Amino acid sequence: GGGSDAPASDVAGTAISGDTIKIGVFEPTTGENGGGGMQEVLGIRYANTIVPTVDINGTTYNIELVEVDNQSDKTAAVTAAQSLISSGVVGVLGSYGSGVSIAAGQTFAEAGVPAIGCSCTNPQVTAGNDFYFRTCFLDPFQGTVMASYAAEEMGYKTAAIVSQNGDDYSTGIAAYFKQAFEQLGGTIVADETYQTNESDFNAILTTVKQSEAECVFIPCSIATATLILPQAKANGLQAHILGSDTWENESIVIAAGDAAEGVVFSTFFDENDESTPMAKDFVNGFKAYLNEDAQRITLNGGTDGVAAVSALGYDGYMTMVTALASLDGTEGDLTSVNLRDALAAVNYDGVTGNITFSETGDANKDAAYLKKVEDGKFVFVKKQIDETK
Amino acid sequence: MTSTAFLQYCLTGISIGGIYALIAIGYTMVYGILRLINFAHGDIFMMAAYFMIFAMVDFALPWYVSIVIVLAATVLLGVVIEKVAYKPLRNSPRMSIMISAIGVSYLLQNLATYLFSALPKGYPKIDFLMKTITIGGISTSVVTFITPILTLVFVFVLLQLINHTKIGMAMRAVSKDFETSQLMGIKINRVISFTFVIGCFLAGVGSILYFTPRPSVYPLVGSLPGLKCFIAAVFGGIGSIPGAMLGGFVIGLSETFIKAAGYSEFSDVFTFILLIVVLLFKPTGLFGEKITEKV
Amino acid sequence: MSDKKTILSVKDITMQFGGVVAVNNLTLKVREGEIVSLIGPNGAGKTTAFNVITGVYAPTNGEVKFHGNTIISNFPKGKMDKLYAGENKGKYKKTLEPTPDKITKLGIARTFQNIRLFKELTVLENVLIAKHMRMKANIFADTFRLNHKEEQKMREDSLELLRILDLYDVKDEIASSLPYGKQRHLEIARALATEPTLLLLDEPAAGLNPQETDELTDFIKDIRDKFHLTIFMIEHHMNLVMDISDWIYVIDFGKQIANGTPVEIQNNQHVIDAYLGVADDE
């Protein structure tokens, strides 16, 4: 990271010692994003049970996960990151929610420990940070995808936006959606924001209703989604509700019930996509893993549905392991900085698609999946390819 | 703004305002007696929602039984909190109890996360509350409609209780001076518990009314309503029950109309500015007792 | 009457709390160097009069002059205009409502009926605080100790005062831990530290036993002489009042009902009826 006293090139990093490799799991398990964060952790834990060891140059190392809770809070995130570093991790996975990742980014960079953001979509996470990678697509792409779906696929001329004040994830996507939608000739007729932890949206929804927008784009947290949907229904809102990647989460459908019908959102992963058979195995395996233990079901929101973030967590872990396995050298010069270089060159076929990283550290993913809620189920709508790539 | 839209906003504002009022009364009563800003009050409200999920979803009890159970459990929770976290600090500096309250608030939030996960849970449907009724062109659910009415009824009953009964007089006496109250033969612990019973009962009712049309519960769901109701209580003059009610309605209505005017981003800013302006003219809130200190 | 200069002159002061008329058209004078007492039944308005003079309450109507300068002046306004019960509505046109600190700066210090010390602070700190007002240094100079000499002098003066008032030995004690009598002394010491020319004492002997009250009598005389003070005092202990007062004002229901020397007052039937009662047989 620029501005720091430790340019990426000459940090020492952490060396692997002994027969155990520590991987940090930097996720919110409490606070605003505690729910989604936990699901990502579940994906990572599952991956760890599948591949608990890695062979580097003929030596087998155990992989130990070191989990730390960043509390969905940026101040806590920096210390949480620091505590991971001090426990000797060589790589980090996470975090759900871009804000905390951005906050902790420099800490990882200064320590020379590479991090893979699994589901954080804000460009700022990887921009200007040589040590941050990510396995998902970015907000600009996602915003564009949703805008083009609304404008081209559905032919909507007017749209409303509802986003969260002070939240970089939500505001970021909203801004890109607005840009793209207006470029495609549409008009944004209402642009509303709400405060963190808001739970009453009636006034905002009435305004949206008044604006007579044909669709409303609501990039928000899972909790907000479950609140806003029933209120929209009660309010008699006719506009088509569009969501962002966070919305692929069964707890929304469970909590919101039929109020969620018809909602369309973009996501990273389609468990029914035939083109990647790995996905099928993952889905079955993961469901079995969840059902093994009632506690896991609770943490997954009371169902055995597979959240996209779990898949991304799984892929993040596997990407890390692939990079580890590709390291050469022996104990002593196996360092986190070398791991970073290995990651930059990694090529891994994951359940969410093929993963290679660009200059900035972003996965070269060019596809987003659009899904729709029908009869309480997520139904695949279409695969959207990014033409700019 | 069309007239139906206007009515719609009014209804929204009055309804949410009624719930704010119910919670604000809890704040105000506890403050009135202990001079304690009970930071945990919003979280008690949140816990009440989880109780309802247990009762109706996990134990599949009918709604009328569940409501009774929820109210009882919420009241019990409040009384237990008082006994464990506040009572031992009765003779400590005010700030210590306040920190204990913050501690309870953190504890409830974290305990809820720890036990139920941070993912939102659906709030059960109470059918008769969700029935749609149509009045003068706008349709709304029963709950929206009865919330303000219930609030007014409760406020009326409470005012009678506090101003015209012995226990009410005892509450006002205890609020100023524990020792002398004891000298009058008042069992202060009982009076304080009673205050928590009322406060938590109202939080329980508020919780049912609030979550029925907003059926999603997660550990932090009580924090923002908690803060707003605290503001409502101050707005009306902390310690005053009609004040808390008025504060609740004013805040509910004003934030609704600010959002209606297209300034949703700044709705809280306006609310706070309104609060500060009111305080500048009425330094102890709208109905707050003037602190006349005889010199 | 002597030809001493009038130091404090209260004119037509009325103080109303809503409908309650606590002080009603009160006029009185305090001459330099004297000890003047204000007596009257409970609730007569004595403390309220003190509160008006020291700026705690802005009077509803009337004027207060100190050393010949008008320091407080007011007339009924707004709601009070209707409620006002006195007769001099139009007489005082000016509004002058200084805060208590301004009055203290002018040289009027007071003690309170219910002791109001800085309870958690030490005796010395209590006195030093009273000296703060007279300090010249600004907050910057004071923080960075650029006014070392001034601070030094403040400290010395305070210690000197404590020595005179017999509080030196307890200078590092917390004020609230002192026995009641000492607390009364400290209140007076603190008031003296503001370097007043007029000292108002509100029931200085309340809570003292007769022995201690006798000691207080001498003490008040002493400080009057030592600090060249004028003393204006509210008291219910008649021994004390009659012993040291040069002049006594009696008020009832906020109105002056008599004034004169102790002997005159003791024999005033009106005062006996309203306040003193028949003298004891001993």
Add this chain to the structure above:
Amino acid sequence: MMSNILEIKNLVVSYGGIEAVKGIDITVPEGQIVTLIGANGAGKSTTLKSISGLVKPKQASILYHGQEIVGKTPDYIVSQGITLVPEGRRVFPNLTVLENLKIGAYLRKDSLKEDLDYIYSLFPRLKEREWQMAGTLSGGEQQMLAVGRALMSKPKVIMMDEPSLGLAPLVVKDIFKIIQTINEQGITVLLIEQNANMALKVAHKAYVIETGTITMEGTGAELLANEEIKQAYLGKTK
């Protein structure tokens, strides 16, 4: 021989290590006026507070009608018929004068009308101020209210901590008259007074407390005549 309504044996109270009362014995015969006199800080108020349960003694036996009341809560002790007029008035500032009087009778279930009239006849000033918030009363008015409030509970024993503080001379006399009147009605009085002259005059029995110990006891008249007492507490005689 009259029975003792209150017997205090070996009362020791300490505030954070400092002993304020160092083992005193006091007996209060039923139907009498007993007074405690002593310098400031001698421990008089502490003694009364211990009896009414506001202060937990380090060690003591306090028998009321032969029943141990140490460790009981203040509200219980009040319910048994022991009332305290606390030092410093302690009226409820946010309650009206009338409500203050009513709350004095908190534990009573019978009609208050007569007693209210009685109190108002003792202190006509309170009648005038019936609806005023007690917090805005003058010092003396508050003192009257505090005494009136205690009387409202119809106690068997009334303990008064400096009831004449801040009262006008006329009212002081009234207070002592009231003390005698209620005593004649059969109420036992335990009185603390700085006005030792008056207190000793009305008292059947008196104790002198100095720095937490009892240094002298006797009938009121005996102590009144005692030279040491005159020297230390009575001041210059007029």
Add this chain to the structure above:
Amino acid sequence: MTEQKKHKLSILFSVIAIVVLAIALVGVNKFTAPTYMLRTVLQLGSIYALVAVSMNLLNGFTGLFSLGQAGFMALGAYTFAIFTIPVNQRAGVYYLYGVADWLANIELPIVAALIVAGIICAIMAAIIGAPVLRLKSDYFAIATLGFAEIVRIIVGSSPMNRVTNGSLGLKLIPKFPNFYFPFIVVVICIFIVWLLINSSYGRAFKAIREDEIAAEAMGINLAKHKRMSFIISSFFAGIGGALMAMYMGAITSTTFNITLTYNILLIVVIGGMGSLTGSIISSFLVIAAREWWLRFLDQPFFIAGVQIPLFKSGFRMVVFSIILMIVVLFFRKGIMGTKEFSWNFILKRMGKKEKTPVGGEGNE
């Protein structure tokens, strides 16, 4: 004589203690790995110590119950960030909305920006202080809380996009130039507050805390003194906010929500309202406990291969809240009460030993 000697000895002891602490700090820097958690805890703890001290100046010393600390920290942090993010990287930071023209080419050195952050907060305090300080106790608290929320929302709102980057927040804020930087700044700031508190003005503040009416009767201008205390407190809160921005490297407006104020209040009360040393000690303890010592509670915990059921994610905060309440129960007035740490205790012991040989010294 003994007084003076005591005074001199105390100063000597304090100097020794400071030197020892400084050496310890150098030791930590030299001999621990740069990743060692203690370093983070010390840095963050010192920042919290400064904000806690600034809050204590208001709450503990002047008796003004303010809940506006987070607002001033936000203001300080943003001011600092805006002026220090390297000019050549601004485009990257303001990637979505662009940067305001007036801002595009201003870059201040770190120390200057710190002071500017403080001054902006002081000015803001002066502006809002005039009306708000007329309010009493809890009403003042809620008004300051309102102010803090207003600042936070406005900072993160869309009209501020080109200055504060709106909801997206700022990143690439310069980090501490070296390990010692935060400590030096914090020590200087706290030392100034300490000087202030022990000056005549500090005593006036305490008088206001004890009894406003009496203070006013002593000639203390309430409005003026309250305003001074508010402004100074805000100045240091601003610097604290700026340090926080440096520590974090990236900020958004949600960082400075009401929970932050609660956390600071908690530190102040646990340390003891009206005790600077209390605030300092409690900052380090609270931060160390929450961020370091209790972390293991979030990890699955095994004893002899058996997983202990309670230990799982989230348990740490549950335990932390319980500890919080227990601490309040046992230290009702906080760790230090209103007392400051002092050498008197040790000096008294020394005095006792000394008395026998020196003999005459003690007598006057």
